Amino acid sequence: xxxxxxxxxxxxTPKQLEDLSNNSHAASLKRGEAIDGHHLLAWPIxxxxxxxISMQHLLExxxxxxxxxxxxxxxxxxxxxxxxNRSHLIALNKSNICRLSPDVFESIVETNREAQHIVWNNxxxxxxxxxxxxxxxxxKQALEKLASxxxxxxxxxxxxxxxxxxxxxxxxxxxxxxxxxxxxQPETVSRSFRTLEERGIIEMQTISTVLIKQAPVxxxxxxxxxxxxxxxxxxxxxxKVLSFG
Amino acid sequence: xxxxxxxxxxxxTPKQLEDLSNNSHAASLKRGEAIDGHHLLAWPIxxxxxxxISMQHLLExxxxxxxxxxxxxxxxxxxxxxxxNRSHLIALNKSNICRLSPDVFESIVETNREAQHIVWNNxxxxxxxxxxxxxxxxxKQALEKLASxxxxxxxxxxxxxxxxxxxxxxxxxxxxxxxxxxxxQPETVSRSFRTLEERGIIEMQTISTVLIKQAPVxxxxxxxxxxxxxxxxxxxxxxKVLSFG
DNA sequence: CGGCAAGTTGAGCCAGGTCAACTCCGGTGG
DNA sequence: CCACCGGAGTTGACCTGGCTCAACTTGCCG
Numbered sequence: 017x018x019x020x021x022x023x024x025x026x027x028x029t030p031k032q033l034e035d036l037s038n039n040s041h042a043a044s045l046k047r048g049e050a051i052d053g054h055h056l057l058a059w060p061i062x063x064x065x066x067x068x069i070s071m072q073h074l075l076e077x078x079x080x081x082x083x084x085x086x087x088x089x090x091x092x093x094x095x096x097x098x099x100x101n102r103s104h105l106i107a108l109n110k111s112n113i114c115r116l117s118p119d120v121f122e123s124i125v126e127t128n129r130e131a132q133h134i135v136w137n138n139x140x141x142x143x144x145x146x147x148x149x150x151x152x153x154x155x156k157q158a159l160e161k162l163a164s165x166x167x168x169x170x171x172x173x174x175x176x177x178x179x180x181x182x183x184x185x186x187x188x189x190x191x192x193x194x195x196x197x198x199x200x201q202p203e204t205v206s207r208s209f210r211t212l213e214e215r216g217i218i219e220m221q222t223i224s225t226v227l228i229k230q231a232p233v234x235x236x237x238x239x240x241x242x243x244x245x246x247x248x249x250x251x252x253x254x255x256k257v258l259s260f261g
Numbered sequence: 262x263x264x265x266x267x268x269x270x271x272x273x274t275p276k277q278l279e280d281l282s283n284n285s286h287a288a289s290l291k292r293g294e295a296i297d298g299h300h301l302l303a304w305p306i307x308x309x310x311x312x313x314i315s316m317q318h319l320l321e322x323x324x325x326x327x328x329x330x331x332x333x334x335x336x337x338x339x340x341x342x343x344x345x346n347r348s349h350l351i352a353l354n355k356s357n358i359c360r361l362s363p364d365v366f367e368s369i370v371e372t373n374r375e376a377q378h379i380v381w382n383n384x385x386x387x388x389x390x391x392x393x394x395x396x397x398x399x400x401k402q403a404l405e406k407l408a409s410x411x412x413x414x415x416x417x418x419x420x421x422x423x424x425x426x427x428x429x430x431x432x433x434x435x436x437x438x439x440x441x442x443x444x445x446q447p448e449t450v451s452r453s454f455r456t457l458e459e460r461g462i463i464e465m466q467t468i469s470t471v472l473i474k475q476a477p478v479x480x481x482x483x484x485x486x487x488x489x490x491x492x493x494x495x496x497x498x499x500x501k502v503l504s505f506g
Numbered sequence: 507c508g509g510c511a512a513g514t515t516g517a518g519c520c521a522g523g524t525c526a527a528c529t530c531c532g533g534t535g536g
Numbered sequence: 537c538c539a540c541c542g543g544a545g546t547t548g549a550c551c552t553g554g555c556t557c558a559a560c561t562t563g564c565c566g
Contacts, residue, residue, distance in 0.1 A: 073396040075485030083396035093385055102484075103396075126374065139384055140338055146391030151318040151328035151348075153398035154444030158522070191545060199399030201523060206546055223545080239347075240320030403554070436513060449554060451514050468513080468563090513562070520555080529546070536539085 039120040045069075045107035051115075053104070059115030060094040067111020068188050070197070072104050082197040084146060087172055087188070091138050108189045153199050156240060161198045162208045163238035166218070166226055183228040184221070191223075212237075269308065269336065269379045284365040290314075290352035296360075298349070304360035305339040312356020313433050315442070317349050327442040329391060332417055332433070336383050353434045398444050401485060406443045407453045408483035411463070411471055428473040429466070436468075457482075 041059055045051070051062065051069070062069070064086055071084040071092075083103065086092055095118060097103065125132045145168075152164045170185045187194065195202040212218045217234050219227040228234055236244050286304055290296070296307065296314075307314070309331055316329040316337075328348065331337055340363060342348065370377045390413075397409045415430045432439065440447040457463045462479050464472040473479055481489050 071392060073393075075400065076481065077485050077487050079400045079485055081396045081399045083399070084392045095385070097389060103392075126377070129371065132371075136381075136384075139381075139388060140340075143384060143388045143391060144342060146388055146395055147316060147329045147348075148318075150391055150395050150398055151326045153395055154326045154328070154441075155320065155324045192543095196399075202545070203524085203547080204522060207522090210546085236321065240322050240324055242322050437511095446555060447513070448515080448556085452554090455514085507566105509564105509566095511562105511564085513560105515560075516558090518556085520552100522551105523553090524551075525549090527546105527548085530544080532541105532543095534539100534541080536537105 039117050041115040043113050043115065045111045045113065047107060047109055049107050051105040051107075051113070055115060056094050056097075056105070059117055060097075061116040061118065061121045062092040062094065062105065063114045063116065064088055064090050064092070065112045065114060067107060067109040067113075069111055069113070070106050070108050070189075070193065072106050072196075074102050074104070080196055081199065082193060084142075084149070085189070085197060086142075089138065090142065091135055093139065108193050158198075158200055158204050158208045159211060160237055160240055161200065162205065162212065163234050165194065165198060166228070166234065167238055169226075170228075183231065185226045185228060187224045187226060269334075269376055269383075281361070281365060281369070284362050286360040288358050288360065290356045290358065292352060292354055294352050296350040296352075296358070300360065301339050301350070304362055305342075306361040306363065306366045307337040307339065307350065308359045308361065309333055309335050309337070310357045310359060312352060312354040312358075314356055314358070315351050315353050315434075315438065317351050317441075319347050319349070325441055326444065327438060329387075329394070330434070330442060331387075334383065335387065336380055338384065353438050403443075403445055403449050403453045404456060405482055405485055406445065407450065407457065408479050410439065410443060411473070411479065412483055414471075415473075428476065430471045430473060432469045432471060 041055070045067070056062075066088050069086040069090075069092070070082045071086070073081045073083050075081070085108075092105065094105075125135055152161050156164065166185055166187075169187055173186050173188065189197070191205050192202050195205045198205070209218075209220065212234070213220060215233075217228075217230045217237070219229055221227050233244055286300070290312065301307075311333050314331040314335075314337070315327045316331070318326045318328050320326070330353075337350065339350070370380055397406050401409065411430055411432075414432055418431050418433065434442070436450050437447050440450045443450070454463075454465065457479070458465060460478075462473075462475045462482070464474055466472050478489055
């Protein structure tokens with residue numbers, strides 16, 4: 017089941033849709049553009065219809081972190097956040113969003129059961145994604161984080177080529193953003209991609225498209241299975257034999 | 262505003278309370294005890310009335326992570342999680358919980374506005390906590406993570422001694438759990454506590470009680486301000502002068 | 507009082523951060 | 537059309553914060 021803002025809108029009655037369009041602000045954002053903090057005070061609910069929005073935290077000395085990624089269908093509820101926190105919503109891509117006022121949002125959620133379920137499920141999956149992401153960051157090494165991220169992209173991606181058994185995955189952000197999301201350096205991201213490619217587990221079709229060649233192995237890396245390191249050598253041996261034959 | 266399960270229960274009508282007690286399972290857990298996965302299938306909603314519950318992720322090679330901490334008042338919604346994921350709910354303390362079936366939970370949430378708000382706010386703050394925690398894990402160093410955690414405890418704690426200007430903070434988990442939550446080693450946690458104490462920023466009253474002596478400095482460390490390192494030396498100088506005078 | 511888990515301390519090492527140099531690529535203007 | 541530019545990405549060499557391992561102390565519970 018894919019939960020998205022489209023679903024949310026589809027579930028509304030004509031009356032509610034009218035309310036919504038009278039009490040919301042559609043907007044388009046370019047890469048790097050932030051959602052203005054002042055606007056967030058009046059319209060703290062942001063529904064994403066396309067693109068990728070990042071929630072960024074800034075440390076005192078300039079270190080920057082992408083604490084969360086929001087994509088098509090996510091509904092960001094910033095009530096009580098905008099002012100106190102040093103967190104900002106910044107588009108990583110050309111994105112289309114829709115800002116809602118709390119009033120109209122509340123009234124829809126309280127009166128429309130289906131909309132309520134969609135919104136509730138979205139928030140719940142945001143929570144679980146954030147918790148899973150915490151687990152990734154806490155104990156995994158660079159290679160494992162990247163493997164997890166590739167699966168996260170496959171799971172959430174809309175552009176994924178589903179025909180090819182889901183093996184073609186679109187990475188919707190730049191290397192530099194990816195690094196900030198995974199809590200590592202762009203250099204390390206680059207090296208990790210290369211390692212996965214050298215081991216024959218993935219192949220870069222373009223800079224933003226990954227072909228998964230050995231999904232089970234990638235899965236095991238993501239789960240922290242260290243025995244996969246040996247498999248590299250096995251593959252090499254087989255390759256040598258083949259090339260001799 | 263403190264959102265808790267008490268609030269949730271208080272907001273119910275007598276009829277709903279009766280429903281609730283007929284369709285819920287109260288339970289008491291000892292430290293280290295897990296909430297059984299089979300039970301979670303039938304009763305995937307867990308409300309915490311006291312204690313600390315951890316959500317733990319296990320990696321293939323035995324590495325363990327505490328991905329999230331839940332305390333008094335949190336309502337954990339595990340629908341759709343219990344089976345697929347390798348995550349477990351484990352008590353870190355003597356805890357009292359209440360398991361709910363989805364049916365009764367849904368019916369209460371859909372009919373009782375106040376309960377709906379309490380539940381929604383709790384889930385929303387879980388999301389933001391998880392996102393903040395991700396940010397902590399991503400780029401902060403050991404000392405900074407610990408400083409953040411002390412503030413998190415102060416903010417969430419129920420046992421905090423509020424009379425003393427909130428400077429006495431209870432750390433409700435063992436060092437070893439703390440380490441797993443912050444993605445570091447128990448040894449490093451120990452060393453970090455010592456460093457903070459040596460710099461005169463905190464003082465350990467007991468192993469689980471921290472007295473914050475310089476809240477602003479601790480705050481700056483938590484925010485990644487590196488200039489605090491120099492302040493140590495300033496303090497030392499002042500101390501020397503005083504001891505000579 | 508004994509036994510075991512939790513916590514602390516010290517010494518050495520390594521994954522990944524840092525710094526610097528270089529390539530690649532899309533956009534811009536002459 | 538090419539020359540130029542700037543930001544993104546990559547690669548190499550080096551360095552360090554925190555992990556690892558081992559020894560020890562402390563505190564809890566029967």
